[in-house]
Amino acid sequence: MTSLTLLWVLPLAGAAACLLAGRAGRGAAKACALLFSAAFFAVSLAVLAGFLHGESAIVVGGAPWAFGISYRLAADGLSMALITLTSFLTLICVAASWKLDVSAAYWANFLALASALTGVFLARDLFLFYVFWEATLIPMFFIIGLWGSDNRRHAAVKFFLFTFAGSILMLLALLALVAAAHSATGVWTWDLDALKGAPLGAAAPWVFLGLLLGFGVKIPIVPMHTWLPDAHTEAPAAGSVMLAGVMLKMGLYGIIRVALPLFPAYALSWAPWLAGLAAINAVYGALCAMAQTDLKRLVAYSSIAHLGFCVLGVVSLTAQGLTGGSLQMINHGITTGALFLLVGFLYERAHKRGVSDFGGLAARAPWMAFFFGFSIFASVGLPGLNGFVGEFMCLSGIAHSSVPLLGVPFFAVAGVAGVTLAAAYALPAFQAVFWAPEGGASVSDHVTDLDLREKSILWTLCALMLWIGLSPQGWLSVLEPAIRGLVR
């Protein structure tokens, strides 16, 4: 199957094409970006469609290169769901940035980012996985540093260094893993499936810890989260969409794909600790979000809380919790993507994004109010919208978990507290910006309502929120076989 290779090569080719087209002018580069992101989306949909018709997994394999490294890609429902999310959000980002006057490098960076992210979700060789994993940092570094807001330079470097620190621990863990497996079996291999069940001896807990640290920075698990608010706030709107929408999911994906299958026993015995950290995430993120006066920072902290839920679902180690956690990753990508775009649209108009800079916007920009409200309700988990399904499954996974200690009501209580707090930070902000009377410093009169392009983008996102909320079965049927394959 060459289609898997095509999936990551296509956006990379698009990035190169954008740079070349940029010589003919900025418009040409933009058109090129649209063309390639649309093609990428179409190809990913086509591959995803295969999974709806019962294909369980497709694998690309090759003879090992030097050092036991091989070009092995594989896709199952989980990979393809995340890749489709990537391609979808890339297309959305291109559409949302359409009016920006930016150089060809902007579009090229987004496409290169999409390529590396796709590679992460496809790779089944750990060397390949790591290369793609790290390669995501470079385009995002430039996206934040070149097109971000005032404090972008600092945020870009901080983002890179923090995640690199996590990754280098992960790299050491992978090296130790491969070396330990070699001394046990006599074979050099980085193949994830071949490494499963290899006896690792005394190195095992350290390897597991290194992996968790590498993945944890990305999620991010408190207290490794401090890069996130800066990066998300300073990035351009589309950059925040990719950061929150897809890049945070890399960490959870890594846990589900790499850490849990390699170390099922440690996963079981460490699960309560991880659940404890996840519960802290959910509550702490929400509390921090409550304290924010900057809308973008608020959404950024809310991501920490939401990802806490996902981790809770995953470490329940039940099929339901894992599926819920995975679905919640998709949900969060769509919902938070919409919120970041809305804050971005607001910022484009008023050049402010403080909660107190606005007031009574609903009268001036009713469509903006509608979409903002819709996304906020999806984000806090209103039944009928996507967030509810995911959060419910995560909490229910915890409740039914057979992991010792996880049955303790503490985790369920923390989860419920997180849901409640979400309403407590999101709704007042929504109310203050759109419904409260204007204060003296308000810049609301600079704000015009959304135009057709912006409305179309948000209609698409909101339709998805409603679709997943009302009828999650189709989505779950893509994810579930993959999850069951992993749980077994």
Place this chain on the structure above:
Amino acid sequence: MNLLAPQAALAAGVIGALGLGLMRRPPSLLVRALVLLTPLAALGLLWGAVPGVLPPLVGVDMKGLGWQTVIYAGALPMAFLSSGDDVEAALFLGAVLGMGLLAAAGNLPMLFVALEFMSLPAYLLVARAGTGERRLEAAVKYFFAGALAGAVFLLGLSLYYADTHSLAAVAVPVDARGQAGLALMAAAALFKIGAVPLHWWLPDVYEAASPEVSGFLSTAMKAAAVLFLVRVTSLAPNPGFAAVLPALGALTALFGALLALRQERLQRLLAYSSLAHAGLLILGVGAWQLLGRSPAGIAALLIYLGAYAFMSNGAFVFLQASGVSTRAELKGYASRRPLLAASFGLILFALGGVPPTGGFVAKLLMLWLAVRAGLVWPVLIAALSALVSLVYYLGLVRDMAFEEAPAGDPPADGPASARLVVAVCALGALLLGAAPFFLSGVLSGVWK
């Protein structure tokens, strides 16, 4: 005599350069052609070469061939950028010849002769090439450091010989006196590489020399010095002797990275950065010893040196190509010359060991050797130094790409040939990221 064909070509080049110097006004174009073609010819003569010995002085093994490849290739940027001066040409080719002889040395006195042969022209090259204000001072410092290293080596060699009565470059049993001799010889090698605390001469020399000379010293010369260390440490009958190397290497890496953080002058920053890379190489050599000196470790070291030849040459030559000498001048450079800046940016990411560049593969291989040897603390320190070094590499990218250019006249551009070298080095540093793929045929045989 095929064994020494590359060295013969280099010797012919030296004689040619000296011959051209006899003319009243040596034609610059001819000199430059000679300087460029000689190392290329040496590289070409390596093609299909096989190991062999020519007792008692010459012995070329696979290591020797591999190292010659890296050394001649690492010398090419400087060859390409030659000013056309006949004396510099002779000095440069002489230094490369010395390195070639080092790779072919079959016994210890020959090793010493080669060491001096490659070092003496280098001192003069530092003093003579370029326009740096403090290059004479640096050359004198370099000379004294080199002379000290040579003396230490000779002292070690005498102790070793007094014990073993052997001058062959093979391991024989030693007693305590022989061990001390070996330690002194290794210290001389560490001196040449610039391991902490024997590094004090290095930043001054690399900063004061002309950028392309620093590039040459940090790649070809460093490669030769690493081979020197490999050869000397291989004389010990058991690798236990090398147990100190990983710790020393890790500390050197951390030290270099930490000192580079505070540098404002780019050439000095790159000098400390090369110290950090040397640290990783020393760590690699130590791990290779502890792992029982497998060919795989040699392959890993060679890949590192090969990738570093691109990265370090490219970084130093960028300074010449752009005319930029301080971090302040680097600000906003990307908007002035986007392509050159992009090349330098790529080189910086490679130096920082970020995938998918060759710098990542190189760093990974050193860490791999160290992990396999079970060197937990050195590995953690090396990882820390990689993180620290990323602070300044990223800082340079930030200065170059994200900051506004300062007011005032920008520094004058260097020659177009230097820009070409930077671009080629950037491309090489990127493509070597796929080394495990296209080198698989070469490496699968040795990596067991």
